[in-house]
Amino acid sequence: MDFEFTEEQLMIRQAARDYAERELIQDVLERDAKAEFPTRHIKNLADLGFMGMIVDPKYDGGGMDTISYVLAIEEISKIDSSVSVILSVNNSLVCYGIEKFGIEEQKEKYLKPLARGEKIGAFLLSEPEAGSDASKQRTIAEDKGDYYLINGTKNWISNANSASIYIVIAHTHPEKGHKGINAFIVEKNSPGISLGPHEDKMGMRSSDTHSVMFTDVKVPKENRIGEDGFGFKFAMKALEAGRIGIAAQAVGIASGALDRAIQYAKERKAFGTEIANHQAIAFKISDMAVKVENARNLCLKAAWLKDQGKPFATASSMAKQYAADIAMEVTTEAVQIHGGYGYVKEYHVERLMREAKLTQIYEGTSEIQKIVISRSLLSD
Amino acid sequence: MSVLVYTENWDGKFKKLNFEQVSYASEIAKNINTSVVVVSIGNVEETELKKLGDYGAEKVISINEIKLNKLDNQAYTKVISQVAEKEKTTILVFANNYTGKAVAPRVSVKLKAGLVSGVTALPSNYEPFTVRKKVFTGKAFADVVIKSPVKGLTLAQNSFGLIETENKAQIEKFVPELSDEDFRTNVEDVKKITGKVLLNDAEIVVSGGRGMKGPENWGPLEELADVLGAAIACSRPVADEEWRPHEEHVGQTGKIIAPNLYFALGISGAIQHLGGVSSSKYIVAINKDNDAPIFEAADYGIIGDVHKILPELISAVKEMKAAEN
C-alpha cells in the first residue's frame, strides 16, 4: 500500500493547478454568464498536452497514467468544470475508446489529431428517449454494403459544436437487441448532420451542448469500431472509463468549494470573531472535508485499478456516484457558509453548486450508478 | 582597522540613505574602537563630501575617474577592495539598493568577507559578530553570525535613521590601479523613467472607493499619488460605475497587490476588497464610518471626511518631503 504520488504525478497536478489559477480564473465568470466556449483555453491546454494526456505517445498522446489524469481533472474542476468536461469527454470517452478498441488505421487517422488536441471529439450516445439505457437506441445505422446510412437524433451532446470527430452509437440490427448495436467514427462535416440549438444549461455553461440530427448520413464501413454488433459493449467500456473523469470532476468541484468555504470562514467575522470559530461552521467544514477526502480516495482507487489493468467498472461507478452526490452536498454547504455572498456570482460557490448538479446527472445518473453497483454485488 | 562605507552619489549628490549608512557605521566603529572611512566614486564636490563627516566619517576617500562614471561591477569591486586593503578594513557597509546589491557580493569574495544583505539593526553581538535581517520576504527575522575576519553588510533602507556628530571629515584623493581589462561592460544608453507608476510595481498605492463620491473628486487623490510616487487604484464599485478604468480595480476579482503602503480612501473594506490588498505591509484607512471593516485590516486610520482630510494630507506629505531634501 502506498499513498504517495510520484514526482511526475505531482508535477502534472501542479501544471494543471497553475493553468487553472493563472488563466481559467480570469474569465470563468464571464464565460459562464455568456455561455461562451473556452476556445483559447482549449488551444492552450492542447498545446500543453492535456487533451490527450492518457493516450500512448506513439499516437501523439501524453503517455500519462490515470492517476495523473484524475489529479489534472480535479485541479481544473476546482476552477472551471466547463473546461474539464471538454477534456474529460475527449480523453476518457473518445480517445480511450478509439485507442482501446479501434484498428490501426482509425488510430492513425482520428486518434492522433484528437490526442494532439487539434481536433475535439464528442461521444453521441444519449437520445431523446434513451439516456444511459444504451440498448434502446433509436438511431439506425443501415448496412448498405460498403457504407452505413445513419438516421436519428442524439441529445445532450457535450462538445457537439466544437468537436469535429464524433463517436456515434446506433442500431444496425434492432431485432438483435443490444447485440445489434454498433459504434462509428463519424466526421462532423459529413453531409446530413445538423445541430439543434445551443442548450441553455444551468451550469457548465461554457461547454457547448446540443442535440445532433442525422439524416441519411453516409459512414464508410471502415469507420465502424470493432466487430459487427460490438457497439453496446464498446459504449459500456467507454463509459466505465469516462466515469472516472466525471468522478474526478466532482471531487474538484467539491474541493474547490471547500477551499473557498475555509478561506471565507477564516476571514468573515460575526459576533466579534471569525465565523470559523463558531462550532456550527467549524463542524460543517469538518464534515465537508471528510466527504471530499472519501470521494478523492474512491476516485484514485478506481484510477489505480485501471492503471493496474484490473477490473474497475464497479469502482468507477462508486467513485462517480459518491463524488457527484457529495459535490452537491458540499457545494450547497459552501454557499450556506458564505451566506448572502454565496448566493451571488462573484464568490464562485453558487456556480460550483450549479456545476455539481450536472455531475449527478450526466454519464449515468447517481441512480444508474447504484444499479451498476448493486448488480455487481447481487448478481450470481 | 576601519569600518568602510561605500557611498553612491546621484549627479554628485548624496541621499539620506548614504548618511544613514555612515551613521550606522560610526555606531559600529565606536563599539570596536575604530574609525569610519568612506569611499566615494565619481565627481562629487568637496562640500558634499564633507557632509559625510557630519554623520561620523573621519576620512572620505574620493575617486574621480571618468572611466568610473558608469557602474561597472568588476571595476568598482576592484576600486573598493583596493581602498579596503589600504585602510585595513574589517567591516564594510553598503546600501541594500541596486548598486549595493551589484557590488557588495563581488567585494566580499575578493576580500573573503562573509556577507549579510538587508541588515535592519546594529549588531546584537560583536563576539561572535551577529546581525539581524528579514527573511522569507518579510515574513520573519533571522540573526546571522559572520565568521570571517572581514565582514560585509548591506543596510536595509530606512531601518536605522540618522545620528549627527561633531566630527569633521578629512578628504583624501585616491587613484586606483585599473587597467582596460577591468572594464568589460559598456553602458550604451540611459533612460530615466517619467510618468505614471505601474500598479503591480508600486511600493505605494493610493486607492479610492465609493466614499470618494464621484469621478470628479479624484484630483486630490491623484495629487497625493503624485507627491508620494504612488500608483492609483480603486475598489470594485468604482470600476463598475466606470468612475475609473477597470485596470485600476484591486481586490479578489481585480488585481492582487502587495505594496509597502496602501491608502484606502473612502473604501469600506468588504472582504473581497481585502483579499486583494491584505498583503500590503501597511494599510492606511480614511473613512467616515468607524465601523467600516477596513479599520480591522488597517495599521493607521483616520475617521472622518476624506474630502476634507486629503488636502491636509497632501500638504503634510509635501512638508515632510521638503524637510527630507
Added chain:
Amino acid sequence: MKVLICISNVPDTTTKIRFNADNTAFDTAGIQWIINPWDELALTRALELKETTGDTIEKITVVAVGLKDAEPTLRKALAIGADDAVRIDAEPKDAFFVAEQLAQVAKDYDIILCGIEASDYNGSAVGGMLSEFLNIPSVSSVSKLNIENGDVKVNREIDGGSETLSTEVPFVAIVQKGIALEPRIPSMRGIMMARKKPLNVLPAVETEALTEFVSYELPPAKSACKIVDTENVKELVDLLHNEAKVI
C-alpha cells in the same frame, strides 16, 4: 553559446513560515518546494532566446546546490525545457559556499543567469559572488536580456530609470522582474522528455561557509489600528515616515 541557470530550491511563496522549537532552524515539515521565482523567469528567458535566435544557443543547463530533495525542482526545469541538469551534492550553507560550488560548473558557460534573490533567505548575493569567483563581468538587476547578431545586450534597472549595456561573454546576469513575463507550465511532452534528460550529480568542492543563520523570530502579531485624530493629519505622515518608515 551555452547558457547556465543557477536554481535555488525555495518554499512555495504561499507557505506559512514556522521554525523549530528553539527557533534555530526553519521547519521544513510539509513544505512544498518550488524553483525560486526569479530563477524560473531566468529559465523562461533562456528558452525564449533559444527559440528565437536560431542556432545561437546550443545548450541550456540548470544547476543547483543541494541534497537529493533538490532534484524534483531540477526535473521540473528539465520538463519546462532545459537540456540538462546538474546537482552539486551539498547542503547549501551560505551564499559564499554556494557560489564557490557553482563556480566549478559555471566556468564552462557563456551566459550565466541567477535570480536577483532567493525568496527564502533574500540574500541577493550568489550571482555577484559567482562572477567574482570566475573573474568575469556581471550585470545586476537585469530586466531585459537579448542577443543581437551574437552580441549580448542587457537592460539594467537603476534608481529612477534603466540603462542599456553591452557586455563581453562569459558573464553573469543577475535578473529580476521584467526579464520574462510569466514562468512556463511544463507540457506533458516536456514531462515525458524530462525522464530521459541527464541530471548529473557532482561532488561538492572543499570550502567553508562564512556566515551562519543562528536563530529566527516571527514578526509580532498585527496590532490594532492606530487611529489618528482628524485635527492632526500631520501625525499620520509622521507615523508613516518615522514609525512605519514607508514614505
